[in-house]
Amino acid sequence: MNIISKYCSIIALTAVITACGGGKESEKGQRPEGSGGSIRIVEVSPPKNLFPQAITTQIEGMIAGQIHEGLVRLNPKTLEPIPGLAEKWEVSEDGKTITFHLRKGAYFHSGEDGKQGSEVTSADVKFTFEMLSSDRMTNMHFATVCKDRIVGANEYFEATTKGQKAELKGFKVIDKHTFSITLNNASSIFLQILANPVTSIISEEAYKKQFENLRTGAGPFIYDTKLSTPKRVVLIRNENYYGKDDKGNSLPYLDSVIIDIVNSTEDGLTAFKEGRCEYVGSIPSNAVRSIVEENIKDFENNPPAFILERSSEMISQYYVFNINKPPFNNVKVRQAFNYAIDRDKIIDKVLQGQAYGPGSYGITPPTFEAYKVGDIIGYNFDPEKAKKLLMEAGYPGGVGFPEISLIVNSGNTRNNTVAAEIQRHLKENLNVNITFESLSNNEKYRLQHKGLGHIFRDGWIADYPSPESFLSVFYGEPVPADTAKTSYPNTQRYVNKEFDKYYKMGRDAKSKDSSYVYFMKAEQIMMNDAPIMVLWYESNYRLISSKLKNFVVNPLRYFDLTRVMIGTPEPLEKKK
Numbered sequence: 001m002n003i004i005s006k007y008c009s010i011i012a013l014t015a016v017i018t019a020c021g022g023g024k025e026s027e028k029g030q031r032p033e034g035s036g037g038s039i040r041i042v043e044v045s046p047p048k049n050l051f052p053q054a055i056t057t058q059i060e061g062m063i064a065g066q067i068h069e070g071l072v073r074l075n076p077k078t079l080e081p082i083p084g085l086a087e088k089w090e091v092s093e094d095g096k097t098i099t100f101h102l103r104k105g106a107y108f109h110s111g112e113d114g115k116q117g118s119e120v121t122s123a124d125v126k127f128t129f130e131m132l133s134s135d136r137m138t139n140m141h142f143a144t145v146c147k148d149r150i151v152g153a154n155e156y157f158e159a160t161t162k163g164q165k166a167e168l169k170g171f172k173v174i175d176k177h178t179f180s181i182t183l184n185n186a187s188s189i190f191l192q193i194l195a196n197p198v199t200s201i202i203s204e205e206a207y208k209k210q211f212e213n214l215r216t217g218a219g220p221f222i223y224d225t226k227l228s229t230p231k232r233v234v235l236i237r238n239e240n241y242y243g244k245d246d247k248g249n250s251l252p253y254l255d256s257v258i259i260d261i262v263n264s265t266e267d268g269l270t271a272f273k274e275g276r277c278e279y280v281g282s283i284p285s286n287a288v289r290s291i292v293e294e295n296i297k298d299f300e301n302n303p304p305a306f307i308l309e310r311s312s313e314m315i316s317q318y319y320v321f322n323i324n325k326p327p328f329n330n331v332k333v334r335q336a337f338n339y340a341i342d343r344d345k346i347i348d349k350v351l352q353g354q355a356y357g358p359g360s361y362g363i364t365p366p367t368f369e370a371y372k373v374g375d376i377i378g379y380n381f382d383p384e385k386a387k388k389l390l391m392e393a394g395y396p397g398g399v400g401f402p403e404i405s406l407i408v409n410s411g412n413t414r415n416n417t418v419a420a421e422i423q424r425h426l427k428e429n430l431n432v433n434i435t436f437e438s439l440s441n442n443e444k445y446r447l448q449h450k451g452l453g454h455i456f457r458d459g460w461i462a463d464y465p466s467p468e469s470f471l472s473v474f475y476g477e478p479v480p481a482d483t484a485k486t487s488y489p490n491t492q493r494y495v496n497k498e499f500d501k502y503y504k505m506g507r508d509a510k511s512k513d514s515s516y517v518y519f520m521k522a523e524q525i526m527m528n529d530a531p532i533m534v535l536w537y538e539s540n541y542r543l544i545s546s547k548l549k550n551f552v553v554n555p556l557r558y559f560d561l562t563r564v565m566i567g568t569p570e571p572l573e574k575k576k
Helices: 058-067 122-132 153-161 204-214 267-272 285-294 296-300 331-339 343-350 383-392 413-430 440-452 465-473 497-507 511-528
Strands: 014-017 024-026 029-032 038-043 072-074 081-083 086-091 097-102 108-109 118-120 173-174 178-182 221-223 232-237 256-261 304-320 404-409 436-437 454-460 534-545
Touching: 024 072, 024 296, 038 267, 058 221, 058 232, 058 256, 058 534, 097 331, 122 178, 122 204, 178 404, 178 511, 267 285, 267 534, 285 511, 331 383, 331 413, 331 534, 343 413, 343 440, 343 534, 383 413, 404 413, 404 440, 413 454, 436 440, 440 454, 465 497, 465 511
Parallel strands: 038 256, 404 436, 404 454
Antiparallel strands: 014 038, 024 029, 072 081, 086 097, 097 178, 108 118, 173 178, 221 232, 232 256, 304 454, 304 534
């Protein structure tokens, strides 16, 4: 999922004293001791869309994933698929047909707080996949979920472009609670894809009333329309959620989740220091040392009051070239820029070591076992090679090279400091000038889609735990010929038939090992073409209060809040 603003966002959880305390007897069942209360999530960029099929940022996916639910969920510890709205499934011998059995007694929200809506049925699932296979402006994920995967999805999409009716041949309703999905090829990753919030099951009845403003889902929390504002999203406990823990207690444990929009990651850290949150998902690198030094006793307590965790993530940070506009329509210019950047210096000087490593290989981060990203030949710092390539492109010593604009998203001072460092590298090593501008996520995203700029800051968090998620960003077949149409996720509109061939072979491979072989070939082709400048692979510092229970962090940033419990936090300021 796109992180035009994702990494500049901060995910923090903070206690709000609303019904904290012991176990509760809810209207629909018992909850264990320690249930209740609220947590607050602090974000920098506001969600633009909460309609599942339109979401493109991590914060949108996180919120939508609490309101809505898909057929499959992920175990937050292992990231393996587990039952969601589908309580079980069977896979045919050839691996192509999956028969799903919906839970009986799983209901949508009614749209009114605390009220039970209609039951989730096979008809709703059919409606959802027909929408995911339709040519609609708000369907951003046809290429990820359905294209070339589900039998008949391509033909269905083509028919909708012409306003014609069609049948999604790969989807068969068996009865009210049973259906099957037939794939063109057996897939080792399809179930994980179904756990992505973009595939959440949509109530046909609710959609026909609310359309893309849909806030009615089947998830563990309900969107509170009365308390939510442009700066705050309030989610309240779904009393009718089907989920139970292994002792039969009703899920979720929390009463509510509150997402507040703040101005910067520094503001998120301040919230933690003042005791207004228990979890900070991304700490400004320049604050790590002071946090440790000022609160060393808290970390040394047994148990510690706070945990400072550092781990790698399924995230890559990079700049996108506008490859359809001079001078970056010249591959040698793109390669020259890649060789002119000292990524190690950026990590040491600007990030203060807060990265898994420099982006010297491919787009895929080194977080997938057996995927040998180190074998991808990328770009190390080589200023002499950079100068030679720029000369071959017609700009010896940078003479005649136009001034370049770089657009980064606001909300994180790190974006500006990285841009300033890269600006310096390009001037010193290529004698070229770039200017950079910090814009809101929505404005930057608009300019990027329209190709109104030279370079854009970007990044990618895996939508599902596979290198395929990163390579899907460069899949060229879904790129519309009409430049007025949105191209997502391939915003750079990169098209290479050889890349597409190997990408599809990897996507359709029966085993993970064989898919990795083809993905490696595709990734090398893309890196040779250099439509992007990979900067670093993400590693993150997190602050976690010991008051936060059952909260699991993972490299996918997949949040399951159904079993989270929370106590009352004690501010850092009081502990000094």
